Amino acid sequence: MKNMYLEMNEIKKSFGDGCNHTEILHGISCGIEKEAICVLLGPSGSGKSTLLNIIGGIETADSGTLSIGSKIVSSMNDKQLSLYRRKHLGYVFQSYNLISNLTVKENIEVGAYLSDRPLPLVDLLKTLGLWEHKDKIPNQLSGGQQQRCAIGRAIIKNPDILLCDEPTGALDYKTSKEILKLIEDVNRKFGNTVILVTHNDAIKHMADQVIKLRDGMIRHNDLNTEKISATELDW
Helix, strand or coil: CCCCCCCEEEEEEEEECCHHHHHEEEEEEECCCCCCCCECCCCCCCHHHHHHHHHCCCCCCCCCEEEECEEHHHCCHHHHHHHHHHHEEEEECCCCCCCCCHHHHHHHHHHHHHCCCCCCCCHHHCCCCCCCCCCCCHHHHHHHHHHHHHHHHCCCCCCEEEEEEEECCCHHHHHHHHHHHHHHHHHHHCEEEEEEEEHHHHHHCCCCEEEEECEEEEEEECCCHHHHHHHHHHE
């Protein structure tokens, strides 16, 4: 197997204790290539969001190793994890989590303060299709525009990895496709590795790699040889 940018080996995670003890991840092992779009698929309760949170340093695994580039994330202490998250990761969630009294431009700038090498703001606003809306506050925006702003805040840091947890979960079909196209454009333009969690099976067709989880185990881990553009997706 070629050297992978992100490697997980026997990642296990459980919650609770005693009779409430539940094992969520049962020894996850896989790798993801640099600059790839990887879709994590699975029904609710399959462990996909927990796995994303472990990659993102939000939760720690009970056992197993996680390495990204030359960094062994699974052996970092809290301070090192915090720095790693700040420098290397961008997050996009289903809820936009924008700051309500800041403009689009200011919300995105919040992400820039966390980076040593932020992307140029004007260029990014234009890529996001938000240049005309840069002085609006979140409640003046549509859901799709708010999600574009949230993606901008994550991507202005120029993160090595963009983690997306159900980024289209609250959006209609047309807007969902626009957001997926934006994620695809960002991946092409800036070379970030994208890990996208979804329960929407159709989204796998825009991915370079598709990992299917069920009951905390990988059921399929496939490279997609017939990748299509986000604009061609249909569901």
